[in-house]
Amino acid sequence: MIHRHRIRVRYGETDKMGVVHHSVYPLYFEEARTELMRALGFAYSQLEREGTLFPLTDIGIQFKRGARYDDVLELQARLTELGPVRFRVDYRMTLLETGELLATGFTRHASTNVELRPRRLPAQVRTAFSEALEEDSRE
Amino acid sequence: MIHRHRIRVRYGETDKMGVVHHSVYPLYFEEARTELMRALGFAYSQLEREGTLFPLTDIGIQFKRGARYDDVLELQARLTELGPVRFRVDYRMTLLETGELLATGFTRHASTNVELRPRRLPAQVRTAFSEALEEDSRE
């Protein structure tokens, strides 16, 4: 399942080059990931209240073309790897109006408790993630 | 006591106007405030570990002139008000090289416990803050 989420660029997210600063892309990915999880049936905020955290272990981004203030972006997020205490999400960022590809990227996450020690993915999350992966493999 | 602290502007702190985005000034003030407290004899990080937090209740900033990437700024921070569960810090931000005034501002803080409920300032902090205020009034 590819989840699509729209984000409008804030003024303060640009830098003196006139485009969105690269440190903002992880925040866009994060917002898209939160919405991907909600679309899969659970709220990450609720998961944290119950003691499960998903800190990043890796991030990678390829920047193709800059985004500008007030641009409406489409963020695609998709679960691409799943293990007992790990998962990976891939992203594509396009300009909504033209469909032009602006960036691709991924984040890898551990599943941990509040002390940031490994903890198996909650059953509900594991099921939702598995179904999302299977759905993709059937396509 | 006026504490002086230097900060060099990061690229990502600028916006498409070519100057430091106004949302970064609170981070500069915060860094200057941390160093003011250290100069007064205590570490805010340690205070938090002991259960005392200083959340903001107010902030005000006047922007005179923009700061640019790689500029070295001088941040002056000074305690200006003190109550049992409140205090205020004033700031002046200048360009180190020329002394030109870029901004002035203040922050007001509550003293709270970790649930963000009012808690009297720890005795050590109250003493340090009082002495800083008295020193200023003698000048």
Next chain:
Amino acid sequence: MIHRHRIRVRYGETDKMGVVHHSVYPLYFEEARTELMRALGFAYSQLEREGTLFPLTDIGIQFKRGARYDDVLELQARLTELGPVRFRVDYRMTLLETGELLATGFTRHASTNVELRPRRLPAQVRTAFSEALEEDSRE
């Protein structure tokens, strides 16, 4: 005219206190201000392309209660002062679900050219702003 705009809190906007860091409020206000202008009939992004900038000269924020990750906020923005080269916008930030007031604030802006020198507000903007002010005074 009060413009209402919704923003969902990003994870990265929180700090170790568990609430939205105060330096993020100016970004929320900015997003609300962009949408206020759009509701008044013009895009600030277009205005900048035509050489008119609205840098901040002042900001003030009162923090009542913290916002948390994934909270949906309602930002109200309203033009409250207007001069030939200046204007002011006031803000109220509430938790959408409960209506609870989280913060109030304002920003003052100059109208400038790209060299950040004073420039009279474009006629179109002045008209739109005047009508918004008059509408409020009739209420």
Next chain:
Amino acid sequence: MIHRHRIRVRYGETDKMGVVHHSVYPLYFEEARTELMRALGFAYSQLEREGTLFPLTDIGIQFKRGARYDDVLELQARLTELGPVRFRVDYRMTLLETGELLATGFTRHASTNVELRPRRLPAQVRTAFSEALEEDSRE
């Protein structure tokens, strides 16, 4: 040549997990990269004024362990690849006090003009970068 640069963690750079948010690492890398260039004999700010920009084309970060508020970090930055219009910088981030490794990463950059079109690296930069690479290969 490995350039070492110290950064103290700001409060606002942490998130609700209590550690530095991953979107801040690119800003730390950027600050370290600016200082690496200065150590190699040129200021990136000056280069931009002369019309040469170094936008990112790629970034990758591995997160080993979180950094906390008020921690003093050591950022190591080293040029690792060099082409006519491209270069790469590698980073290591450790906790200064203990030497513990917190993160590793890299950024790849294009050399462009102000319209973000490819432009050969200025001769001065190319020479400085070449010497830094050769020095490393001799070690």
